[in-house]
Amino acid sequence: EPEVTQTPSHQVTQMGQEVILRCVPISNHLYFYWYRQILGQKVEFLVSFYNNEISEKSEIFDDQFSVERPDGSNFTLKIRSTKLEDSAMYFCASGASATDTQYFGPGTRLTVL
Amino acid sequence: AQTVTQSQPEMSVQEAETVTLSCTYDTSESDYYLFWYKQPPSRQMILVIRQEAYKQQNATENRFSVNFQKAAKSFSLKISDSQLGDAAMYFCAYRRGGSGGSNYKLTFGKGTLLTVNP
Numbered sequence: 001e002p003e004v005t006q007t008p009s010h011q012v013t014q015m016g017q018e019v020i021l022r023c024v025p026i027s028n029h030l031y032f033y034w035y036r037q038i039l040g041q042k043v044e045f046l047v048s049f050y051n052n053e054i055s056e057k058s059e060i061f062d063d064q065f066s067v068e069r070p071d072g073s074n075f076t077l078k079i080r081s082t083k084l085e086d087s088a089m090y091f092c093a094s095g096a097s098a099t100d101t102q103y104f105g106p107g108t109r110l111t112v113l
Numbered sequence: 114a115q116t117v118t119q120s121q122p123e124m125s126v127q128e129a130e131t132v133t134l135s136c137t138y139d140t141s142e143s144d145y146y147l148f149w150y151k152q153p154p155s156r157q158m159i160l161v162i163r164q165e166a167y168k169q170q171n172a173t174e175n176r177f178s179v180n181f182q183k184a185a186k187s188f189s190l191k192i193s194d195s196q197l198g199d200a201a202m203y204f205c206a207y208r209r210g211g212s213g214g215s216n217y218k219l220t221f222g223k224g225t226l227l228t229v230n231p
Contacts, residue, residue: 045218098217104158
């Protein structure tokens with residue numbers, strides 16, 4: 001069964017450093033999402049992406065964040081200058097259509113020191 | 114804005130028994146979808162069940178079923194014959210339906226931690 005994959009599973013970085021989180025969505029999916037879950041809290045929407053552009057973003061998704069689909073398979077989330085409060089689990093999700101169920105990857109745990 | 118409320122931070126159940134997890138939501142839309150996701154200790158988000166608001170019939174998936182009360186904006190999850198592997202955090206989530214526009218994000222509740230006792 002096809003699944004969403006994410007790398008790395010755990011990333012440790014120093015405050016102020018740039019990080020890139022990578023996702024490979026399910027191959028025939030066209031809608032892509034990033035969500036964040038700070039430890040012990042609920043899952044929060046960051047951004048949705050379709051047709052090579054952002055379709056919606058939350059208040060959390062400020063200028064420090066960017067997303068890209070550099071090739072036909074990868075979908076990346078970049079944080080330019082990480083802050084301590086960026087420490088969280090980051091989930092990528094994809095769907096075949098805007099209204100399709102969103103299937104989640106296993107997540108990347110980001111720790112900012 | 115849509116909100117999802119899970120009023121039970123923690124629940125426990127004996128193995129082989131039945132447990133119900135509660136979820137209420139607030140929306141002004143008539144077309145939407147509701148989901149239950151399971152998050153085991155590995156922290157992966159796994160879809161458990163999905164309900165379309167326009168369907169009157171409650172969704173079922175093997176031991177998992179929902180009680181969808183549209184007028185009351187209630188969407189509870191029933192787990193029958195609970196198994197040790199059901200122990201996880203369970204999140205209720207809402208998403209608008211329809212076509213057009215771009216706002217198809219999932220809005221999650223805070224979750225219910227389910228413990229299954231042997």
